Amino acid sequence: MLIRIPAASSSREDEVTPEAIYLSRRTFMAGAGAAAVLSSLPVNAAGSTSAYADVEPAAAPDWFTGKLQDARWQAMTAAGEAVTPFKDATHYNNFYEFGTNKGDPARYADKLKVEPWQVKIDGEVGKPGTYSIEDLVKPHQLEERIYRLRCVEGWSMVIPWLGFPLAELLRLVEPTGNAKFVRFETRLAPEEMAGVRSGFSLIDWPYMEGLRMDEAMHPLTFIAVGMYGRVLPNQNGAPLRLVVPWKYGFKSIKSIVRISLVADQPKTTWETIAPDEYGFYSNVNPEVDHPRWSQAHERRLPSGLFSPNVIPTRMFNGYDEVAPLYSGLDLRKFY
Numbered sequence: 001m002l003i004r005i006p007a008a009s010s011s012r013e014d015e016v017t018p019e020a021i022y023l024s025r026r027t028f029m030a031g032a033g034a035a036a037v038l039s040s041l042p043v044n045a046a047g048s049t050s051a052y053a054d055v056e057p058a059a060a061p062d063w064f065t066g067k068l069q070d071a072r073w074q075a076m077t078a079a080g081e082a083v084t085p086f087k088d089a090t091h092y093n094n095f096y097e098f099g100t101n102k103g104d105p106a107r108y109a110d111k112l113k114v115e116p117w118q119v120k121i122d123g124e125v126g127k128p129g130t131y132s133i134e135d136l137v138k139p140h141q142l143e144e145r146i147y148r149l150r151c152v153e154g155w156s157m158v159i160p161w162l163g164f165p166l167a168e169l170l171r172l173v174e175p176t177g178n179a180k181f182v183r184f185e186t187r188l189a190p191e192e193m194a195g196v197r198s199g200f201s202l203i204d205w206p207y208m209e210g211l212r213m214d215e216a217m218h219p220l221t222f223i224a225v226g227m228y229g230r231v232l233p234n235q236n237g238a239p240l241r242l243v244v245p246w247k248y249g250f251k252s253i254k255s256i257v258r259i260s261l262v263a264d265q266p267k268t269t270w271e272t273i274a275p276d277e278y279g280f281y282s283n284v285n286p287e288v289d290h291p292r293w294s295q296a297h298e299r300r301l302p303s304g305l306f307s308p309n310v311i312p313t314r315m316f317n318g319y320d321e322v323a324p325l326y327s328g329l330d331l332r333k334f335y
């Protein structure tokens, strides 16, 4: 992969992060409308690169590096927003299997055994089976998606993921007409997971999540296997995790080992723990507050005491195109 870091002058001042992370084709694409960017990206455009200055190099398995050559890079963030520094995105995490402090995943997730990795796909599908990560990734071109991630706790980031749409994966396993929801499950291995061993949490492991079928098939719904032009770090959910950018972060389940297509709405981890606070839908919504705090604003990382960087939260986290999925649904009731 060609790494090219453009001069600071090629970015607008308000887009510049302290760590000086730029997307190399930003200038080239300047002026393109936000919506146009994703759809107009040339496939395998010669010379397209992605450059992230503070990324730690990492050894990656062949199933990943082999795909990186042909990856399709996103030119710029949708609203020209600054990408969150890699350091923040990998050291301020929620991955309760490794502890409840934001620094725990970075400290302990190296214990997660990500090789070999298999995903069981079962339920209402024509092609159930246990698939290796190699087989799951092989049919897809990797593409970069720069998405906002809004945690229900009130902080947010902008992360450049690498992966492919969940819909592509689901189509290959041929959902039956009875498949109305998709249920996801994270690996459970107490010997690797300090947070699970501690017995300190309320969570009934494994971590579980779910989507309605039309949400799962939406083109924004993504399976990430990498970020910042490199393989996914363990603390971010290696080797594959879900990314649903218009929903609160806890829907984006990490380190998936099972995907089940089911007829009934599945039980999900946070809804099970506190149904009054966390719903099945969990769409980002500045008008529906968490019972204990407002959701009207968010702290965009990096954020500090002297520059808290608080910005208004947007409906569906700014991904308005998903609104038709919820027409006729009372979003106060189905939060």
Ligand SMILES: Nc1nc2c(c(=O)[nH]1)N[C@H]1C(S)=C(S)[C@@H](COP(=O)(O)O)O[C@H]1N2
Pocket: 089, 092, 093, 094, 095, 096, 097, 149, 150, 151, 152, 186, 207, 235, 236, 237, 248, 249, 250, 251, 252, 253, 254, 255
């Ligand atoms: N298995 C699992 N997946 C998880 C979590 C978790 O604790 N366990 N936390 C969720 C929450 S609350 C958020 S905000 C995001 C954070 O993703 P990031 O650490 O990559 O930013 O992961 C989500 N996925």
Ligand SMILES: [Mo]
Pocket: 094, 150, 151, 152, 153, 248, 249, 250
């Ligand atoms: Mo979260």
